[in-house]
Amino acid sequence: MIAELGLALLWIAAALACLSLVVGILYVRTGKDDLAALVRPASVAQGVLTAVAFGLLITLFVRSDMSVELVARNSHSLKPMLFKVAGAWGNHEGSMLLWLTILGVSGALVAIFEKRLRKDTLVATLAAQAALSLGFFAFLLFSSNPFKRLPVAPPDGQGLNPLLQDPGLAFHPPTLYIGYVGISVAFSFAVGALVTREIGPAFARAMRPWVLGSWIFLTLGITAGSYWAYYELGWGGWWFWDPVENVSLIPWLAGAALLHSVSVTATRNALRAWTVMLAVIAFSMSMVGTFIVRSGLLTSVHSFAVDPERGTFLLALMAIYIGGALTLFALRAGTVAEGKKFALLSREGSLVINNLLLTTILALVLLGTLYPIVAEAMGEKISVGPPYYNKVAGPLALILCLVMVTGPLLNWRKDDGKKLWSRLPIAIFAGAVILFGLVLFGGKVGVLPLLGMTVAGIVAVASLAPLWKRNLRRTPLPTWGMVIAHFSVAIALAGMAAESAFIKERLVAAAPGETVKVDDYSVKFAGVTPTAGPNYTAIRGTLIATTSSGASFTLHPEARTFPGLMGTAPTETNEAALLTRPGGQLYVVLGQPVTGDDGTADRYQLRLWWKPLVWWIWLGGALIAIGAALSMLGRAQLLEIWRVRRARKAEERFA
Amino acid sequence: MKAKHQRLILAAVALCGVAGAGVLGASALRDEAAYFRTPAEVKAGKTMVGEPMRLGGMVAAGSIRRQSDGLTIDFVATDGKASIPVQFKGIVPDLFAENSGMVADGRMRADGIFVADRILAKHDERYMPPQMGEMPKNMKLAPGE
Numbered sequence: 001m002i003a004e005l006g007l008a009l010l011w012i013a014a015a016l017a018c019l020s021l022v023v024g025i026l027y028v029r030t031g032k033d034d035l036a037a038l039v040r041p042a043s044v045a046q047g048v049l050t051a052v053a054f055g056l057l058i059t060l061f062v063r064s065d066m067s068v069e070l071v072a073r074n075s076h077s078l079k080p081m082l083f084k085v086a087g088a089w090g091n092h093e094g095s096m097l098l099w100l101t102i103l104g105v106s107g108a109l110v111a112i113f114e115k116r117l118r119k120d121t122l123v124a125t126l127a128a129q130a131a132l133s134l135g136f137f138a139f140l141l142f143s144s145n146p147f148k149r150l151p152v153a154p155p156d157g158q159g160l161n162p163l164l165q166d167p168g169l170a171f172h173p174p175t176l177y178i179g180y181v182g183i184s185v186a187f188s189f190a191v192g193a194l195v196t197r198e199i200g201p202a203f204a205r206a207m208r209p210w211v212l213g214s215w216i217f218l219t220l221g222i223t224a225g226s227y228w229a230y231y232e233l234g235w236g237g238w239w240f241w242d243p244v245e246n247v248s249l250i251p252w253l254a255g256a257a258l259l260h261s262v263s264v265t266a267t268r269n270a271l272r273a274w275t276v277m278l279a280v281i282a283f284s285m286s287m288v289g290t291f292i293v294r295s296g297l298l299t300s301v302h303s304f305a306v307d308p309e310r311g312t313f314l315l316a317l318m319a320i321y322i323g324g325a326l327t328l329f330a331l332r333a334g335t336v337a338e339g340k341k342f343a344l345l346s347r348e349g350s351l352v353i354n355n356l357l358l359t360t361i362l363a364l365v366l367l368g369t370l371y372p373i374v375a376e377a378m379g380e381k382i383s384v385g386p387p388y389y390n391k392v393a394g395p396l397a398l399i400l401c402l403v404m405v406t407g408p409l410l411n412w413r414k415d416d417g418k419k420l421w422s423r424l425p426i427a428i429f430a431g432a433v434i435l436f437g438l439v440l441f442g443g444k445v446g447v448l449p450l451l452g453m454t455v456a457g458i459v460a461v462a463s464l465a466p467l468w469k470r471n472l473r474r475t476p477l478p479t480w481g482m483v484i485a486h487f488s489v490a491i492a493l494a495g496m497a498a499e500s501a502f503i504k505e506r507l508v509a510a511a512p513g514e515t516v517k518v519d520d521y522s523v524k525f526a527g528v529t530p531t532a533g534p535n536y537t538a539i540r541g542t543l544i545a546t547t548s549s550g551a552s553f554t555l556h557p558e559a560r561t562f563p564g565l566m567g568t569a570p571t572e573t574n575e576a577a578l579l580t581r582p583g584g585q586l587y588v589v590l591g592q593p594v595t596g597d598d599g600t601a602d603r604y605q606l607r608l609w610w611k612p613l614v615w616w617i618w619l620g621g622a623l624i625a626i627g628a629a630l631s632m633l634g635r636a637q638l639l640e641i642w643r644v645r646r647a648r649k650a651e652e653r654f655a
Numbered sequence: 656m657k658a659k660h661q662r663l664i665l666a667a668v669a670l671c672g673v674a675g676a677g678v679l680g681a682s683a684l685r686d687e688a689a690y691f692r693t694p695a696e697v698k699a700g701k702t703m704v705g706e707p708m709r710l711g712g713m714v715a716a717g718s719i720r721r722q723s724d725g726l727t728i729d730f731v732a733t734d735g736k737a738s739i740p741v742q743f744k745g746i747v748p749d750l751f752a753e754n755s756g757m758v759a760d761g762r763m764r765a766d767g768i769f770v771a772d773r774i775l776a777k778h779d780e781r782y783m784p785p786q787m788g789e790m791p792k793n794m795k796l797a798p799g800e
Contacts, residue, residue, distance in 0.1 A: 344665060349665075352665065356668075356672050357672075360673065360676040363676065364679070364680045364683075367680050367684070371684060371688065380690070381690065381691030382688045382689065382691065383688070384684065384687065384688045385689060385707075387686075387687040387707070388683050388686075388687035388688060391679075391683045391687060392676075392679055392680055396676075507726055507744070507746075508726070509725025509726050572749035574746075589746065591746035592747070603725050605725065605726060605746050607746055
């Protein structure tokens with residue numbers, strides 16, 4: 001019954017989306033108020049019903065109802081509970097339902113909370129959101145029904161890709177999805193504002209929390225995904241420029257550009273058309289990302305066996321939404337009044353440069369991601385890897401960081417170059433100290449890492465400058481948010497640069513009892529023992545790492561084997577062991593046994609890395625999200641309402 | 656007039672930036688993009704020595720040899736038409752085996768050996784380059800060949 005109920009709810013929700021869309025269009029055309037009253041409740045109901053349907057899907061996974069095809073294919077009754085729940089979205093159909101749920105719930109939240117926008121703009125926005133939902137409802141109901149029953153229920157399920165059986169999986173996709181889909185609200189606001197021609201500070205302020213919110217989730221999702229890839233793949237890298245990673249980075253870059261430009265529109269009423277354009281680009285990029293991953297265009301761990309029909313469907317949806325929004329923009333762009341003017345050397349000016357750099361990096365990453373696909377269509381097989389991305393994105397990112405140094409120190413509208421210099425001496429001094437220190441004592445360091453650490457130093461100092469001589473308790477939250485986010489960029493940048501400059505790697509075939517030196521650590525390989533987990537068997541290595549100061553730590557890397565369920569081949573994974581120290585991380589992977597002349601395994605392959613400051617990368621990522629969250633909190637409508645009420649009450653008391 | 660000037664300068668800067676980025680992107684792609692080649696294509700002279708590339712093929716039966724350091728392996732990659740000797744130092748993926756597909760990132764050395772920096776095995780769910788999907792079709796190997 002649960003599956004049938006879930007499907008029925010989805011159909012009703014789809015009908016409600018249809019209603020919102022039609023009513024919205026009618027209202028915008030005729031301006032009859034009685035119609036508009038329908039849109040808000042319809043949006044809320046649509047969000048609630050979709051969320052309930054998603055809850056029912058999770059229930060099916062929790063109960064291991066194998067009569068449902070999706071459960072049978074992706075779950076197993078013996079799986080730990082967390083992975084049963086996560087299994088609900090660790091597959092194509094479930095993840096599309098999650099996508100729709102977030103789309104619906106976002107629409108509902110806009111319908112409930114948005115009070116600042118003009119009514120017609122709000123209705124147009126909700127109608128745009130409903131149009132988005134409708135397309136994905138069609139996709140789900142016609143080509144990816146998650147509630148499909150099997151004619152005969154199998155005795156048990158086929159399990160879940162063992163690599164995906166990690167607590168990281170439980171939160172990684174939902175986090176990224178909230179980020180992806182949150183931007184849809186910015187998109188809908190942009191479409192709504194274009195329809196009613198209300199593009200100005202009010203529209204920007206309504207859009208800003210959604211941009212910030214989704215960007216926070218994207219940041220967290222990317223940071224978590226990077227850490228997951230780092231410890232789970234056992235390759236020692238934290239970013240592979242894999243297409244799947246790129247398609248999460250691209251909307252993040254667009255979001256970063258958008259949250260800066262939307263601030264300009266909200267505060268200064270400038271960059272109006274550009275902000276609208278960026279909102280369209282940002283969501284288009286998250287749809288492109290979803291399309292590339294979901295269509296099976298790239299085959300990697302993220303794409304669950306897909307058929308071309310679905311790819312075509314998604315491509316059509318994308319073409320309709322992006323094409324439609326761009327057409328609307330082209331029609332209306334001419335009527336968007338010119339925003340407030342500003343000088344090149346001003347905060348607006350530096351934000352324009354920030355936006356140009358971010359969109360350029362975006363375009364170059366997109367180029368590298370799509371180029372192999374285009375080349376393959378033309379009969380040439382090409383792969384574009386880290387050398388390309390490092391070459392194009394590295395230098396631009398460093399220039400971007402330098403703009404980040406000056407931007408917050410400039411006044412709005414126009415500023416004086418000499419005054420800017422007078423605000424920078426400590427930061428420049430810090431950079432110079434780092435640069436000379438590294439050149440003199442750092443040994444052989446590459447140019448990019450060297451500049452990276454220098455720029456990180458400059459940014460770290462300069463990012464604190466906006467707090468200079470300020471009453472810290474009265475400093476507004478958004479300023480705190482900006483300072484923390486920019487400072488955290490410096491932390492992450494320092495981590496990336498230090499890791500690539502000073503990384504130490506050892507690859508050995510070691511016999512038990514042997515000791516390997518890597519940087520400051522003497523690592524003794526004590527041997528291996530067979531062991532078993534809840535649904536795998538493993539060879540578990542024991543290594544004892546000792547520092548030169550005598551501190552000693554034990555590490556247990558594992559080589560795991562997951563038995564093949566229902567006739568599938570067994571899967572093996574390498575579980576790296578990590579030792580986190582203040583100065584960095586020791587990373588150990590247990591490789592394969594090496595058979596000696598007598599045919600017995602007497603040695604094991606070991607790969608050890610010392611990665612200086614590597615955890616700063618993820619710390620920086622998490623702190624950037626916290627900075628953005630403070631920024632959002634400082635501008636939240638609820639908080640504003642609460643503050644106004646409190647102030648009013650206080651006044652009444654004194655009256 | 657002044658504002659108009661400013662706008663023009665801004666537009667010019669933006670245009671230069673976009674053009675520069677285009678040139679940067681195109682040149683980096685030309686230098687850094689790695690072609691996917693089969694052993695037959697390599698034998699046909701489609702690749703240059705030292706150029707980054709990706710070699711795809713089957714691991715020929717009986718060809719895997721481990722050197723005494725326990726880390727370096729030699730094997731022969733074949734597509735049924737031609738064979739290329741490959742050398743790799745490191746930990747191979749668990750599913751790397753004779754008679755199964757693999758893709759290697761690396762470059763050709765002057766002596767005709769392909770030196771791999773990284774090996775990806777077919778069915779290795781950690782990573783499947785799109786090229787892998789097509790392999791079984793154009794690669795029919797008689798058992799024991």
